[in-house]
Amino acid sequence: MEITRKAGVAARSRPPLSKGRLLSAAVALADEGGVDALSMRNIAQALGVVPMALYKHVANKNELLDGMIDVLMDEIDPPAADTDWKTTVRRRVLSARGMLLRHPWAPAVIESRTKARTAPTPAVMRYLDSMIGIFRAGGFPVQLVHHALHVMGSRLLGFSQELFEDRAGTGEPDPDAMPPEEMAARYPHITELAMAVAHDPESVVGSGCDDQFEFEFALDLTLDGLERLLGRT
Amino acid sequence: MEITRKAGVAARSRPPLSKGRLLSAAVALADEGGVDALSMRNIAQALGVVPMALYKHVANKNELLDGMIDVLMDEIDPPAADTDWKTTVRRRVLSARGMLLRHPWAPAVIESRTKARTAPTPAVMRYLDSMIGIFRAGGFPVQLVHHALHVMGSRLLGFSQELFEDRAGTGEPDPDAMPPEEMAARYPHITELAMAVAHDPESVVGSGCDDQFEFEFALDLTLDGLERLLGRT
DNA sequence: CACGGTAGGTGTACGGCGTACACCCGTCAA
DNA sequence: TTGACGGGTGTACGCCGTACACCTACCGTG
Numbered sequence: 001m002e003i004t005r006k007a008g009v010a011a012r013s014r015p016p017l018s019k020g021r022l023l024s025a026a027v028a029l030a031d032e033g034g035v036d037a038l039s040m041r042n043i044a045q046a047l048g049v050v051p052m053a054l055y056k057h058v059a060n061k062n063e064l065l066d067g068m069i070d071v072l073m074d075e076i077d078p079p080a081a082d083t084d085w086k087t088t089v090r091r092r093v094l095s096a097r098g099m100l101l102r103h104p105w106a107p108a109v110i111e112s113r114t115k116a117r118t119a120p121t122p123a124v125m126r127y128l129d130s131m132i133g134i135f136r137a138g139g140f141p142v143q144l145v146h147h148a149l150h151v152m153g154s155r156l157l158g159f160s161q162e163l164f165e166d167r168a169g170t171g172e173p174d175p176d177a178m179p180p181e182e183m184a185a186r187y188p189h190i191t192e193l194a195m196a197v198a199h200d201p202e203s204v205v206g207s208g209c210d211d212q213f214e215f216e217f218a219l220d221l222t223l224d225g226l227e228r229l230l231g232r233t
Numbered sequence: 234m235e236i237t238r239k240a241g242v243a244a245r246s247r248p249p250l251s252k253g254r255l256l257s258a259a260v261a262l263a264d265e266g267g268v269d270a271l272s273m274r275n276i277a278q279a280l281g282v283v284p285m286a287l288y289k290h291v292a293n294k295n296e297l298l299d300g301m302i303d304v305l306m307d308e309i310d311p312p313a314a315d316t317d318w319k320t321t322v323r324r325r326v327l328s329a330r331g332m333l334l335r336h337p338w339a340p341a342v343i344e345s346r347t348k349a350r351t352a353p354t355p356a357v358m359r360y361l362d363s364m365i366g367i368f369r370a371g372g373f374p375v376q377l378v379h380h381a382l383h384v385m386g387s388r389l390l391g392f393s394q395e396l397f398e399d400r401a402g403t404g405e406p407d408p409d410a411m412p413p414e415e416m417a418a419r420y421p422h423i424t425e426l427a428m429a430v431a432h433d434p435e436s437v438v439g440s441g442c443d444d445q446f447e448f449e450f451a452l453d454l455t456l457d458g459l460e461r462l463l464g465r466t
Numbered sequence: 467c468a469c470g471g472t473a474g475g476t477g478t479a480c481g482g483c484g485t486a487c488a489c490c491c492g493t494c495a496a
Numbered sequence: 497t498t499g500a501c502g503g504g505t506g507t508a509c510g511c512c513g514t515a516c517a518c519c520t521a522c523c524g525t526g
Contacts, residue, residue, distance in 0.1 A: 017474080039512065052514075053475050061513065108345065115341075118410070125420055132422035142429035150447040151454050153386070153393035160386035177351070187358055189365035196375035214383040221384050221458045229454070250503080272483065285485075286504050294484065469526085476519075483512070490505075496498085 017049060019057040023067045027103070030068070035105040040064075065113055066121050072106050073123035075099040076158075079130060085138025086223055092131065093219060096158030107159045124157075131156060140230060148226050155219060250282060252290045256300045260336070263301070268338035273297075298346055299354050305339050306356035308332040309391075312363060318371025319456055325364065326452060329391030340392045357390075364389060373463060381459050388452060 015021065025046050030038050040061060044051040058064040077095040079088050100106050114120045120128070128149075135145040154160055184191040197209050248254060258279050263271050273294060277284040291297040310328040312321050333339050347353045353361070361382075368378040387393055417424040430442050 040514080041512075050476055052477080052516095055514070056474050108341075108348075112341065125423065129420040129423045132426055136422060136425075142426055146426055146430055146442070147447065147450055150393070151451040153388065153451065155386065160383070186355075187362040189369060190358065190362045192369075193365055193375055193379055197379055209379070214380065217380055218384040218386065221462075222455065225454045225458045273485080274483075283505055285487095285506080288485070289503050467526100469524105471523090471525105473522085474520090476517100478515105478517090480515085481513100484510100486507105486509085488505100488507085491503095493500105493502085495500090 017047060017053065017057070019067065021047065022054060022057050022064070023071050026064060027068050027071055030105050030109075031103060035109055062113070062116065065109055066117075069106070069110055069113060069121045070123040072099055072103055073121070073127055075102070076127065079134055085134050085140070086227065088134050088138075089131070090219065090223065092134070093152075093156065093158055094216070096127075096156075097215060098158075100158045107154075107157075110157065128156070138230075141233060144226075144229060144233065147229070151222055151226065155222065160215065160218065250280060250286065250290070252300065254280065255287060255290050255297070256304050259297060260301050260304055263338050263342075264336060268342055295346070295349065298342055299350075302339070302343055302346060302354045303356040305332055305336055306354075306360055308335075309360065312367055318367050318373070319460060321367050321371075322364070323452065323456065325367070326385075326389065326391055327449070329360075329389075330448060331391075333391045340387075340390075343390065361389070371463075374466060377459075377462060377466065380462070384455055384459065388455065393448065393451065 022043070026038060026043050029043060029046060040054055041051045044054055047053075054064070058067060076099050077092065079092050110120070110124065114124070119125065132145055132149070135148055136142070140148065149156065178186075180191075255276070259271060259276050262276060262279060273287055274284045277287055280286075287297070291300065309332050310325065312325050343353070343357065347357070352358065365378055365382070368381055369375070373381065382389060411419075413424075
């Protein structure tokens with residue numbers, strides 16, 4: 001009559017808590033609360049389990065973060081094989097960017113984990129390797145690929161460190177916002193730019209700055225620069 | 234005969250602990266141990282003071298981090314007034330990079346604090362404002378400046394997210410390093426590139442990759458791209 | 467069928483963190 | 497003389513990651 005109970009009284013008819021379920025729960029929690037709202041304790045709670053249970057599936061929190069990065073990297077589309085290097089790179093980077101827009105906490109985690117290890121996560125390594133492969137297949141000499149990686153920098157991974165987070169559109173009036181006249185007095189050029197961008201009839205998209213357009217603009221400029229370099233060798 | 238004692242028995246003849254001293258101590262501690270080795274408790278200890286004493290000078294740890302960023306931004310050279318926009322930007326960015334090389338923990342702090350606030354720290358705002366001013370003075374239309382900022386991305390602040398930290402030269406053999414043949418099998422393109430770079434006779438500088446050169450290469454490529462854009466308007 | 471090993475969930479406990487709150491003592495103005 | 501106040505102190509709370517011992521359901525083997 002009783003539900004098949006296993007491992008103590010608290011655990012009744014619960015899916016068996018694999019590493020996959022753990023990572024998914026962690027990613028979900030990070031998606032909704034940012035990476036700061038991610039503790040072993042509340043991941044465990046979300047899974048209906050005691051904190052220490054997680055340690056049967058990951059060695060420690062860092063390993064969990066590494067696992068989460070793996071999950072994210074799997075969301076990036078594989079390279080298309082039937083086009084030139086430029087559009088292949090372009091598509092792939094934009095796919096990576098799409099992933100990162102879904103998981104805004106990812107850049108910080110990737111960065112911090114990369115610095116804490118001697119090398120990036122294996123998943124990131126695979127991504128970079130295949131990226132280099134695309135350049136090589138496109139005729140880039142190795143040295144030029146090397147430069148290309150440095151030129152593209154973090155854009156290779158789909159983010160380029162937007163300084164002003166796209167916080168417009170949430171509608172919440174910032175309590176300690178600076179009055180416009182003080183703003184203009186203190187940072188005249190920023191203000192001028194903000195005004196101009198806001199009134200640009202082309203970009204009536206919320207924040208007044210079409211991030212997607214800007215990203216592609218920058219990406220194309222760097223790719224064009226690389227192409228010119230390639231043509232010169 | 235006794236040293237002028239003030240505020241309890243523990244505090245004897247100690248400089249009066251201003252916000253400046255607090256920030257300096259914090260920056261010094263971060264410089265030598267990374268930003269993780271930075272707790273209110275050990276900053277206090279370094280200053281010979283009880284942890285709660287710090288809160289008489291900063292509201293909380295975040296405010297302290299903001300203050301540290303201010304200190305760092307002050308290390309960046311002011312723009313030179315007597316040259317064209319390109320070299321002015323170039324010099325300034327390289328100066329910023331110099332600062333960041335002295336304080337490797339800075340990018341992460343700047344980034345995280347920027348995301349936690351609605352805008353970057355005032356000091357960073359001033360830097361950006363003056364940077365925009367340089368472009369404007371150089372003849373850039375506002376829209377083009379806007380694009381320029383996006384193109385340069387984090388490079389504007391002197392960092393561009395080097396993925397492989399320059400850990401060579403420390404000489405410590407990494408305990409869990411991958412054997413070369415496995416490396417080559419798993420990441421063929423990365424390996425090829427690493428080999429090529431390592432054997433480049435030009436760059437016999439330790440890591441085999443002259444970071445400074447790469448940084449300037451990328452910077453110049455982007456600046457050239459912008460220049461071509463400017464000439465087209 | 468008994469039995470021991472093992473995989474996986476549990477409970478307790480420790481040291482470190484940021485910081486709220488009450489306190490206390492020189493200094494200096496009135 | 498007094499009283500406000502700036503600045504250092506001490507205690508305590510609730511988080512965090514995680515070491516360690518335990519307990520139990522299961523499974524392969526004798």
